[in-house]
Amino acid sequence: MQTEPRDRPIGIFDSGIGGLTVAKAIKALLPQEQLIYFGDTAHLPYGDKSTAAIQAYAVKICDLLLRQQCKIILIACNSASAAAYELVREYVGSKAHVLNVIDPVVQFVGQAYAHRTIGLIGTKQTVNSNVYKKKIDNLDQGIVLHSLATPLLAPMVEEGFFNNTISESVIQTYLSDPSLQDIEALILGCTHYPLIKEQIERFYQGRVAVLDSSELVARHVGEELQRLNLAATTLQGEAHFYVSDYTASFEASTRIFFQRAVRLEHYPLWE
Known part of the structure; x- marks a missing residue:
């Protein structure tokens, strides 16, 4: 069954726990929005990676978020926003709206x-x-x-x-x-x-x-959802967390951020 556009989740990705600050702010401001978070823990930190490497990671992550039918893809990382935003926008096209944190x-x-x-x-x-x-x-x-x-x-x-x-x-x-x-x-x-x-x-x-x-970005996401008529009215499901490499520290950080037990799903970008 085709999901209504407004009921689709928001996809968020970062190299590790940094983007959780943005995800937490979005959840606080927009509690009715379902979040799907990808932490690329296998490749953190992005800050010392080449532009080409970050772009390759971002495209792979977007493939997953598009399969999850995300209505918004937020690049919740300054390094990836700087290196890959224009490429990701072109790659995603009309399938989702791409936002950055800059x-x-x-x-x-x-x-x-x-x-x-x-x-x-x-x-x-x-x-x-x-x-x-x-x-x-x-x-x-x-x-x-x-x-x-x-x-x-x-x-x-x-x-x-x-x-x-x-x-x-x-x-x-x-x-x-x-x-x-x-x-x-x-x-x-x-x-x-x-x-x-x-x-x-x-x-x-x-x-x-x-x-x-994080707070500025959360407000921006809310404004974009209203502008695009994509704001959810009811929560469709709990937040879902993917990681490219499982780490106990990431799971602990996620639990602290969202104040509940979370299940991390391991999703390697390259099999």
Whole structure:
């Protein structure tokens, strides 16, 4: 039986647990939406992978999400959004609507920080792609962006090293970099970073606004669902979680995020 378009699930993917911050925000804002999450744990982190590799992973993941009849495919990873968004949009075509985690943040920055100086921290892939700078410059709002690659942060979060002295030291070292001086706001340019947002805020002690993309992205997804007349009215099923490589730490993180027992389904991208 053909499922009504509005009753189809939202597909979300990331290299690991980072995208769970976005999934949790979407579930909180849009509880009637069914979520299908793919964590590409076999290839994390994406931040040090080549553009071609990330594009290959993304296409394989989209094949699965399309088979699950997802109405929206959200690339819940800044590195993959930078490297693969245009390719994924072309590949998916009219079968689903493809969204990324960068555009909602850029839109918010344009509205809130015209003619001001802001910072960005992210993976090497995200920062070196210059995608944020290009999009912010295209706004023509006089915004100055200072970017810093922080490659140790995502693996640190994946391994559970946050809210301790190790993470405090790494975070302090990065945020003390001269390139991030005199900023008024800091974009967390990786979906792992909301998990260390409190530590980052403690470092700045209110001097700098810390911009968490997960809530901005969730609002954007809700707006797109309304615009496309695809908002679900009743929940069709519980969230379903796939991983390309089973890890106990990912299962534990998922359980903590969603505050219930979850079952991970192993789905290798290459058999």
